[in-house]
Amino acid sequence: MRELPIHIELEQKSGKTLYEQIYEHIREEIRKGNLLQDERLPSARFLSEYLQVSRTTVDMAYSQLVAEGYLVAKPRSGYFVGDVRELYNTGVTDARGQAEPSREAEGLGQRYDFSPNAIDMSQFPYATWKKITKNIMVDARSHMFALGEPQGDIELRRTICRYLHGSRGVNCDPEQIIIGAGNDFLLLLLEKILGRHIHVAMENPTYIRAYKIFRSFAYPISLIPMDDKGIRADQLEDSGAKLAYVMPSRQYPTGISMPIGRRMELLRWADREEDRYLIEDDYDSEFRYKGKPLPSLQASDGRGRVIYIGTFSKAIAPAIRVSYMVLPYPLLERYRRECGFFSSTVSRIDQTILNEFISDGYFERYLNKMRKLYRTKHDFLLGELREFERDFTLSGENAGLHVLLTDKRGRRENALEQAAAEADVKVYGMGAFRMEEEQAKGPAAMILGYGGLTQEAIREGISALKKVWL
Amino acid sequence: MRELPIHIELEQKSGKTLYEQIYEHIREEIRKGNLLQDERLPSARFLSEYLQVSRTTVDMAYSQLVAEGYLVAKPRSGYFVGDVRELYNTGVTDARGQAEPSREAEGLGQRYDFSPNAIDMSQFPYATWKKITKNIMVDARSHMFALGEPQGDIELRRTICRYLHGSRGVNCDPEQIIIGAGNDFLLLLLEKILGRHIHVAMENPTYIRAYKIFRSFAYPISLIPMDDKGIRADQLEDSGAKLAYVMPSRQYPTGISMPIGRRMELLRWADREEDRYLIEDDYDSEFRYKGKPLPSLQASDGRGRVIYIGTFSKAIAPAIRVSYMVLPYPLLERYRRECGFFSSTVSRIDQTILNEFISDGYFERYLNKMRKLYRTKHDFLLGELREFERDFTLSGENAGLHVLLTDKRGRRENALEQAAAEADVKVYGMGAFRMEEEQAKGPAAMILGYGGLTQEAIREGISALKKVWL
Helix, strand or coil: CCCCCCCCCCCCCCCCCCHHHHHHHHHHHHHHCCCCCCCCCCHHHHHHHHCCHHHHHHHHHHHHHHHHCCCCEEEEEEEEEEHHHHHHHHHHHCCCCCCCCHHHHHHHHCECCCCCCCCCCCCCHHHHHHHHHHHHHHCCHHHHHHCCCCCCCCHHHHHHHHHHHHHCCCCCCCHHHEECHHHHHHHHHHHHHHCCCCCCCEEEECCHHHHHHHHHCCCCCEEEEEEECCHHHHHHHHHHCEEEEECCCCCCCCCCCHHHHHHHHHHHHHCCCCCCCCECCCCCCCCCCCCCCCCCCCCHCCCCCEEEEEEECCCCCCCCCCCCEEEEHHHHCCCCHCCCCCCCCHHHHHHHHHHHHCCCHHHHHHHHHHHHHHHHHHHHHHHHHHHHHHHHHHHEECCCCEEEEEEECCHHHHHHHHCCCCCCCCCHHHHHHHHHHHHCCCEEEEEECCCCCCCCHHHHHHHHHHHHCC | CCCCCCCCCCCCCCCHHHHHHHHHHHHHHHHCCCCCCCCCCCCCCHHHHHCCCHHHHHHHHHHHHHHHHCEEEEEECCEEEEEEEHHHHHHHCCCCCCCCCCHHHHHHHEEEEEECCCCCCCCCCCCHHHHHHHHHHCCCCCCHHHCCCCCCCHHHHHHHHHHHHHHHCCCCCCCHEEEEHHHHHHHHHHHHHHHHCEEEEEEEEHHHHHHHHHHHCCCCEEEEEEECCCCCCCCHHCCCCEEEEECCCCCCCCCCCHHHHHHHHHHHHHHHCCCCEEEEEEECCCCCCCCCCCCHHHHHHCCEEEEEEEECCCCCCCCCCCEEECCCCCHHHHHHCCHHHHHHHCCCCHHHHHHHHHCCHHHHHHHHHHHHHHHHHHHHHHHEEEEEEHHHHEEECCCCCCCEEECCCCHHHHHHHHHHCCCEEEEEEEHCCCCCCHCCCCCCEEEECCCCHHHHHEEEEEHHHHHHHH
């Protein structure tokens, strides 16, 4: 332990609380590598006396750093710097569809960030969005400022219904759609509909945020292995789960598209017992560059076993806090009975803007433009990756916003990430998407997202990777 | 049973689904009194054959009507019209702070609706709101379309913090504030923070929506009687509850302001055991017409035992889906550990608009204007009610948007409501705010809300009530 690793200049008038200043200072020290893994911090009592601040202020800063994984608290010995590799991964996997990691990356100072979550907002029709907003505000009368239906405005539900039918083959009535402020809220609502202690199965690797949410419900979770067709239906059956959370159109993060045979197996699984359901998270099905887009799993479901969830946060903008859930009729009934009184989380103004954006054709035009833009980046990246094929297997291409490189030379993910970081490139190991006990299994697989990068950045980043990986 | 009480003209192209048409038709028949309480409906099988629609369509319509209380399903005998009095009450008590009942009332066709939930939107500064929105959209760059912090934008949290401190005496740091899309969402989040099976105590009568939400958590609920100072602290202690949901500034619906002595008793109750908390729902404290506004309960809390919840839905507009929760530090820590990954439910654009509306002084000006407007209506109503004092006791005046009339002549609430309805006046009996077993107790008390009525409507409505009640 160094004598005093924390040299904090506290400013009483900085506009930040003392707590924030302490928290940010320590976090930066860890990020910059001035505080290294397993290094012990001064005790909260010592630091509070040294800085002349209350013990609570220091406790709070430490707790926050522990909560975020920067520090680890060890009973009877104090606070230590945590595993920073783990930390980066957590930052990333929490942010799918939210363009957050690039911000994190800034803090870490890496120049080329191949985040699978970053999206390109350069082509967003800001002017159109503003114009729609302005027109709606001009027309807005008091009804626009009233609370809408708990399920969402019927006009927007009709529009979503048409859109889902046309683009994803989803079969539903507007009455089956529930609009909510983000997928997380819809899952909270779904817990109230499905009830407690529901045994849920998830793909492994999977979308970590959903995993954390189910864990916060105290649902028993089974992680089911995948083969090249997706989640293994036989193991799903053996798990005893009642509910399965799947991403059939393009699994995150593996990029696997589930073929129709496996889909039918899943639907048969659900139909084999009362009260078995599949949650289909169709998070970025809008982007596919080769072949026809696959219809949704819900489209093949004749028995009302699929709960379909989608969002506009990825296809339009992360700020658009509008997601939707399509409930099978038996669950719709339960929703109305148990949860129909929960008031809407999306304002009517926002619903109206979105409705016009979609129904006036702007959404489709924007999607077409983005599909072209992302396809260009995708094709360019694949070109740049040609030399990697000797050392890596490429997969997950032709859709979405990232590809996978699986190492053939038996190297560790940690080592590949570290080498990339030293070349100023941020890449994301698959380990962060697997649960603890599984992390060591299988060859190293690196996720390379390209949505948020320019062609120039892709070229330079990949060129830097060549030097350290090949 | 009449031969066929359901004469529905289904239109294939009406823009409404068959299910909606059947549901709405039966609901209207019940509302209009064409179908009376306990009357049996045709079986779903019979109706589906008669109307040539699928059995599922009819089942769904019936289920929805059951869920909403219009129908009651009796095993092995069929569907019957429910207790319509109960039904009206449910419609009302669900809608506190949401200006919804007036819409319900339109359906019922009563001319003067003394809903305690209606608010007056006539003075809302639509032009200002539009101007702020427009300016923000002009300046909006991509960061506005990014996802914000899970707790809400720091600027808005700072603004709310200043506002709460200045107007309600709330002591907190911006870091303690969590912004969410409505109180219901914040309570869902709070369940994840507090955990399961928390024994909660509520005032009786209380805000029914909160009661339903706690019930949906499967929290054991104790209903605690009130005296003229509010919830009885001795009975709270005896109940064994860990959590108490209270409205100290102005209890809903009784209008009781809790004096400081009782507040201290509550705080002592909370401090007596680890992990006891008070939820302070400060839902309409902005409106007080006599004397100084009471500070919040949180303002007297030196031990971090009060979870403070407020909303802009009542003071600005129901469409503003922005509520806030102030967490004591130990719970803030738990929030960050257990729930910090739940993404924000309010878009940054909406947060920015609201922040400017408040920090540029528009909110305060609007509140001052509304306080005057509601005070004028309040004083006018009290003048019109002078003749009622022989037959009723008046209470709950001088604040909020409704008063209470308690009958001195031993009449039943049902009878008073019915008489009012025949005079084209909708009033709200206290019974709907009490739980089942308590409904019969005590004298009839009628709630008269005036927020949404003009002076003319108040005069005419009260004049009509005089004829039937005095």
